[in-house]
Amino acid sequence: MSDLDLIDRKIVAELMRDATLPISQIAEKVGLSQTPCWKRIQKLEANGVLTGRVALANPSQLGLGIVVFVEIEAPNHSVEWREDFTRAVENLPEIMEAYRMAGDMDYLLRVAISSMEAFDLFYKRLTDAVPIKNVTSHFAMERIRFTTAYPIDTRNR
The missing domain is CATH 1.10.10.10 (Winged helix-like DNA-binding domain superfamily/Winged helix DNA-binding domain)
Known part of the structure; x- marks a missing residue:
């Protein structure tokens, strides 16, 4: 930048x-x-500064009004596990974002789902796809702020 x-x-x-x-x-x-x-x-x-132009959709209008933040603790940190986990993440369309983290959790996922039943199915597909030591899920009750725009300094310096 x-x-x-x-x-x-x-x-x-x-x-x-x-x-x-x-x-x-x-x-x-x-x-x-x-x-x-x-x-x-x-x-x-x-130059890769602009990576795409997309339309933003209202998840509730698409029947995907439940947001879940899922913490993943890996059973190990081998190359094989990371590759298997990455493949699993890429094959689960409910996962909107996935991050490898520093700190207490190894990975953080943002998941968009339609219902608790849908989350249960997602959870089973995720845990069947790759061994996981621990999964902790946090259900968002209200979206207070959301933006896709990064805070760019547009002041003349």
């Missing part, structure tokens, strides 16, 4: 807020004309 100038940071911030904005509006907001703005967006994509 340190290689990005102020205009690049502003472009990224605008696209994270709303990727459906026309180039003309993005260009106006960041102080460029359309062609240079479009070229910068293409460069940001080519």
